[in-house]
Amino acid sequence: MLCLAAVAAVVLSAGCVGGSDQSAKDGDTVSVFYTLTVDGVEKESNFGSTPLEFTIGAGTMIQGFNDGVIGMKAGETKTIEVSPENGYGVYSKENVTELPLSDLKESLGTVSVGDIVQVTDVYGREWNAEILSIDEEKDTADAAVNHPLAGKTLIFTVMLDSITPAK
Numbered sequence: 001m002l003c004l005a006a007v008a009a010v011v012l013s014a015g016c017v018g019g020s021d022q023s024a025k026d027g028d029t030v031s032v033f034y035t036l037t038v039d040g041v042e043k044e045s046n047f048g049s050t051p052l053e054f055t056i057g058a059g060t061m062i063q064g065f066n067d068g069v070i071g072m073k074a075g076e077t078k079t080i081e082v083s084p085e086n087g088y089g090v091y092s093k094e095n096v097t098e099l100p101l102s103d104l105k106e107s108l109g110t111v112s113v114g115d116i117v118q119v120t121d122v123y124g125r126e127w128n129a130e131i132l133s134i135d136e137e138k139d140t141a142d143a144a145v146n147h148p149l150a151g152k153t154l155i156f157t158v159m160l161d162s163i164t165p166a167k
Helices: 002-013 063-069 101-108
Strands: 027-039 043-045 052-055 076-083 096-100 116-120 126-135 138-146 156-166
Touching: 027 063, 052 126, 063 076, 063 156, 096 126, 101 126, 101 138, 116 138
Parallel strands: none
Antiparallel strands: 027 043, 027 052, 027 156, 076 156, 096 138, 116 126, 126 138
């Protein structure tokens, strides 16, 4: 009986049975499954697919998601609510850019002040642009450009799949 207890102690201390008590911390690389919900609508999910892998604190994730994963343990699931300030920012009419009006008309037909149109930057990322003013003579439209999720509270359901400790 004493031998069986000793073998069980060795197996448990080797990590072969049971979970790790390690919590995710800055510098660790983690793999997560998540579902993003905005305004009660599921926007994206990788459950049933490949986990998202990132290094905590590397600046590759929005701050609220990054911070929400800190302290989680492998196998843990939690809901992370991310404010606009810690997500994609608050909606701002200060991020103004000039767009070619003829291009907008060609793709949309008509363009009016107040319209929200999608524009693509040089990196292929899509942004929402609110038309603020139109200058027919200059063939331009001034638009406030924001991330499509700017101003939105983001609700993530996150399951931490694995932690690779920082070296």
